[in-house]
Amino acid sequence: MKIALASDHAGFDLKEKVRLYLQGKGIDVEDFGPAAPDPVDYPDFAEMVATRVAARDADYGILVCGTGLGMMLAANKVPGIRAVPCNDTLSAHFARSHNNGNVLTMGGRLLDEAAMHRVVDTWLSTPFEGGRHERRVEKISAIDQRHHWEKKE
Known part of the structure; x- marks a missing residue:
């Protein structure tokens, strides 16, 4: 498994802890900084x-800012991305099982290291359920495609 990881200044300390935690689990981490x-x-x-x-x-991607919200907004502008802010295990579980999230965002101002471990472990261990959720995720992708256009000069 390979994880792309980054933060802003507000999420820097937690991002560093995420990187060390994932590497300690033998997961390949590409750290984009800062x-x-x-x-x-x-x-x-x-x-x-x-x-x-x-x-x-x-x-997967993991992004950390102050709340996880700014990173979520920015990441979701990239077609095909389903970035979800998860600052608790219930959100992490449903983001993966129902929404097939592919980018986890977290708040460096909201989570301590132990809570981050729980959220990351839940995210990584929860499979997408498919079934009725597959149709819904496909509809999200269709919306993305319908509204993706190049800026006209």
């Missing part, structure tokens, strides 16, 4: 991770 907790713009990092996941160069 390399220090200096102020950065989260959309830049969300796009890097989301692009890797959409291109299937990574199985």
Whole structure:
């Protein structure tokens, strides 16, 4: 399994803990930064991770900002991405089992290390159920395709 990982400055400390946690589990992690907790713009990092996941160069993405919300908004602009903010295990479970989420976003201001472990473990261990949920995820993809167009000059 390969995970694309990034944060902004507000999520930097938790991102570093996520990286070490995943590597300790033997998971291949591609860390897109930042390399220090200096102020950065989260959309830049969300796009890097989301692009890797959409291109299937990574199985999942994990993004950390202050709340997980800004990263979610930015990542979901990349076609094919289903980024979901999960700051608890119930959200992580349903994001994977019902919504087939492919990018996990978390809040560095909301989760301590133990809670992050629980959320990440739930996310990675929960399979997509398919069935009636497959049809719904396909409809999300269809909306994405219908409303994706190039900016006209």
